[in-house]
Amino acid sequence: MENSIGIIGGGQLGRMLAFAAMQMGFRITVIDPTPNSPAGQVAHKQIVADFTDEDAIMSVAQKCRYVTFEIELANAKVLDALAERGVSVQPSPQTLSILQDKWRQKTFLSNCRIAIPRFELAHDNAELLLQALQKFGGPIVVKARFGAYDGRGNYVVRDKNDISGALEKLHGKSLYVEEFVPFKHELAVIAAKSIQGEVSLYPVVQTVQQNNICHLVIAPAPIETNVLDQAKELAQNAMEQLEGAGVFGIEMFETEDGQVLVNEIAPRVHNSGHFTIEACRTSQFEQHIRAITGMPLGSTKMLVPAAVMVNILGNRTGGARITGVTEALASEGTSIHIYGKEETRPERKMGHITVTAGNLEDAMQRAQCAREKIGI
Amino acid sequence: MENSIGIIGGGQLGRMLAFAAMQMGFRITVIDPTPNSPAGQVAHKQIVADFTDEDAIMSVAQKCRYVTFEIELANAKVLDALAERGVSVQPSPQTLSILQDKWRQKTFLSNCRIAIPRFELAHDNAELLLQALQKFGGPIVVKARFGAYDGRGNYVVRDKNDISGALEKLHGKSLYVEEFVPFKHELAVIAAKSIQGEVSLYPVVQTVQQNNICHLVIAPAPIETNVLDQAKELAQNAMEQLEGAGVFGIEMFETEDGQVLVNEIAPRVHNSGHFTIEACRTSQFEQHIRAITGMPLGSTKMLVPAAVMVNILGNRTGGARITGVTEALASEGTSIHIYGKEETRPERKMGHITVTAGNLEDAMQRAQCAREKIGI
Numbered sequence: 001m002e003n004s005i006g007i008i009g010g011g012q013l014g015r016m017l018a019f020a021a022m023q024m025g026f027r028i029t030v031i032d033p034t035p036n037s038p039a040g041q042v043a044h045k046q047i048v049a050d051f052t053d054e055d056a057i058m059s060v061a062q063k064c065r066y067v068t069f070e071i072e073l074a075n076a077k078v079l080d081a082l083a084e085r086g087v088s089v090q091p092s093p094q095t096l097s098i099l100q101d102k103w104r105q106k107t108f109l110s111n112c113r114i115a116i117p118r119f120e121l122a123h124d125n126a127e128l129l130l131q132a133l134q135k136f137g138g139p140i141v142v143k144a145r146f147g148a149y150d151g152r153g154n155y156v157v158r159d160k161n162d163i164s165g166a167l168e169k170l171h172g173k174s175l176y177v178e179e180f181v182p183f184k185h186e187l188a189v190i191a192a193k194s195i196q197g198e199v200s201l202y203p204v205v206q207t208v209q210q211n212n213i214c215h216l217v218i219a220p221a222p223i224e225t226n227v228l229d230q231a232k233e234l235a236q237n238a239m240e241q242l243e244g245a246g247v248f249g250i251e252m253f254e255t256e257d258g259q260v261l262v263n264e265i266a267p268r269v270h271n272s273g274h275f276t277i278e279a280c281r282t283s284q285f286e287q288h289i290r291a292i293t294g295m296p297l298g299s300t301k302m303l304v305p306a307a308v309m310v311n312i313l314g315n316r317t318g319g320a321r322i323t324g325v326t327e328a329l330a331s332e333g334t335s336i337h338i339y340g341k342e343e344t345r346p347e348r349k350m351g352h353i354t355v356t357a358g359n360l361e362d363a364m365q366r367a368q369c370a371r372e373k374i375g376i
Numbered sequence: 377m378e379n380s381i382g383i384i385g386g387g388q389l390g391r392m393l394a395f396a397a398m399q400m401g402f403r404i405t406v407i408d409p410t411p412n413s414p415a416g417q418v419a420h421k422q423i424v425a426d427f428t429d430e431d432a433i434m435s436v437a438q439k440c441r442y443v444t445f446e447i448e449l450a451n452a453k454v455l456d457a458l459a460e461r462g463v464s465v466q467p468s469p470q471t472l473s474i475l476q477d478k479w480r481q482k483t484f485l486s487n488c489r490i491a492i493p494r495f496e497l498a499h500d501n502a503e504l505l506l507q508a509l510q511k512f513g514g515p516i517v518v519k520a521r522f523g524a525y526d527g528r529g530n531y532v533v534r535d536k537n538d539i540s541g542a543l544e545k546l547h548g549k550s551l552y553v554e555e556f557v558p559f560k561h562e563l564a565v566i567a568a569k570s571i572q573g574e575v576s577l578y579p580v581v582q583t584v585q586q587n588n589i590c591h592l593v594i595a596p597a598p599i600e601t602n603v604l605d606q607a608k609e610l611a612q613n614a615m616e617q618l619e620g621a622g623v624f625g626i627e628m629f630e631t632e633d634g635q636v637l638v639n640e641i642a643p644r645v646h647n648s649g650h651f652t653i654e655a656c657r658t659s660q661f662e663q664h665i666r667a668i669t670g671m672p673l674g675s676t677k678m679l680v681p682a683a684v685m686v687n688i689l690g691n692r693t694g695g696a697r698i699t700g701v702t703e704a705l706a707s708e709g710t711s712i713h714i715y716g717k718e719e720t721r722p723e724r725k726m727g728h729i730t731v732t733a734g735n736l737e738d739a740m741q742r743a744q745c746a747r748e749k750i751g752i
């Protein structure tokens with residue numbers, strides 16, 4: 001009980017949290033609707049139930065001193081009820097409910113005077129989209145307020161002819177719009193906050209998306225000092241104003257004129273932080289466990305000059321069968337993580353590769369070379 | 377099947393092997409007589425059976441492409457039968473059978489012209505012990521050939537009056553004797569050999585034993601270059617002559633006149649290599665998994681200037697209950713591993729602490745400080 005943690009969500013993030021927590025001696029229970037989920041394979045126990053299932057969450061809370069989540073889809077209301085009963089739920093359900101609604105998140109950040117793209121509520125309404133298009137004076141991104149990830153739930157409207165397509169694709173969802181930001185780089189900062197309110201940032205990284213899915217992470221980000229400083233300041237400000245403990249993934253744009261804007265904050269460990277397992281003194285996963293259990297945060301220092309993380313995404317549908325690991329690992333400083341998913345699908349996250357090296361060029365070259373050798 | 381590994385032995389070494397292997401996507405089955413063993417808690421499956429249980433080992437072999445072990449007590453004969461049927465058993469059963477008999481191990485090393493203390497077969501015989509005492513001209517250590525670890529199975533005979541005590545304590549065991557080596561330092565080298573025969577050594581470490589149990593590991597060993605060179609050469613020679621793949625722990629003495637002798641070789645991951653999890657690019661556990669599955673070995677480089685590992689040993693009998701982790705982790709560069717054992721006992725290995733730092737003095741001081749804060 002005392003050393004037990006319940007994790008809502010049993011995907012790869014929950015799996016890597018479970019590894020970190022169990023090494024520190026915690027007992028782990030996972031809630032996930034898929035039996036034998038990636039985290040369930042590792043945890044002491046998996047409860048097969050939806051992320052929002054009230055009974056399942058309540059039963060975890062009876063067994064676990066700490067409750068956390070790996071997905072924004074977790075049920076903030078139920079978690080709030082748990083927190084009121086004295087279970088330690090982190091990040092706080094209030095913060096989850098702010099961040100899981102992307103429009104509320106943007107409003108919150110705007111109120112905190114954190115630089116973000118211009119945005120506006122839109123509903124499911126062609127007229128409002130047209131007005132936004134005119135107001136922002138350029139392309140807009142129509143976004144679902146809830147449950148969007150990896151580009152699902154986004155639609156770029158370049159002119160009024162795109163509006164009907166957006167409404168069709170996002171039919172039935174609560175929507176808001178943002179100005180489309182042409183960016184020079186996409187950046188991310190993994191940040192942690194302890195229960196005592198201490199904030200700690202990992203080095204700023206550059207992320208490269210393909211089809212709206214994180215493809216590469218480059219650490220540290222090869223960008224100008226003043227851009228780095230802006231990114232760190234934004235992350236620090238945001239973290240100081242968000243309640244509750246845990247690791248957060250903060251995605252940002254560097255605009256073409258060198259300004260940094262926050263794109264999105266996830267109240268959880270994040271794909272852009274996987275490099276920390278090999279490259280930093282404390283992984284984002286251990287850091288999250290430290291944060292939510294009231295422990296001091298660990299050092300976020302990089303132990304190597306450079307690291308590149310590349311995702312292993314599925315490219316077919318069927319039973320997963322990994323090949324090429326031996327060939328991929330022949331390259332120095334290469335690590336492979338496979339998430340134990342039984343079925344592969346196009347663009348499904350099946351694993352990742354991290355390469356550490358003396359400089360970014362070597363890391364990048366070896367990471368791409370290793371990735372080419374892996375089949376799944 | 378293809379990506380499955382059977383591990384004989386479910387203690388902390390098996391647990392840390394399971395963590396490393398599962399992160400790489402392997403499925404793990406453990407054999408251990410204690411239900412819910414440290415490794416069984418992590419693995420996909422535990423078979424509750426003795427390490428030498430033929431049926432259990434055979435059933436693992438039917439499910440697993442690779443079989444390995446975390447204890448010398450594994451059944452070399454059954455493993456040999458498996459290997460003959462085409463299961464990949466590493467380290468090779470032949471090497472296990474050489475090393476698990478300490479007298480045969482010494483004979484093997486002596487034949488390989490590897491520097492070791494003088495030794496002799498003794499049986500359960502007072503006359504032979506007296507002869508050895510006279511021949512070696514100083515104290516001798518009477519040792520059990522099989523199953524000795526952490527000082528159990530050893531008895532120091534300083535003069536003929538100690539002989540009856542030795543025979544009483546080691547009654548019924550096959551025995552041999554070694555000259556007692558007064559040492560300046562105890563050293564260890566974790567070494568790996570790939571299936572292709574490539575040998576890779578981790579940095580030489582100093583070990584400090586208390587009551588014959590590993591207490592501290594200091595990495596890298598703060599000793600003279602020519603001593604380091606001797607240690608590396610001995611380890612390299614031994615590894616080149618031992619058949620089969622995997623990680624081996626090689627314990628050594630630095631004698632008072634600066635000569636290095638091999639004390640003992642264990643055909644498995646080793647307590648003196650736990651520091652590699654945080655301090656090296658590839659942990660000894662990942663290295664072992666790479667080695668036994670035919671993958672290339674990873675880099676053994678230290679990523680930090682200094683690391684100290686201190687064991688968390690039990691000091692009472694009863695249910696384990698860990699305290700002080702929050703206080704211990706407040707010190708920079710500190711990691712804690714808890715093995716999930718339900719019962720604590722005096723001197724039982726319950727977990728360990730690793731501290732990395734800019735120099736050995738800081739690492740040592742912080743490690744001892746962290747250890748003092750932990751209760752279990």
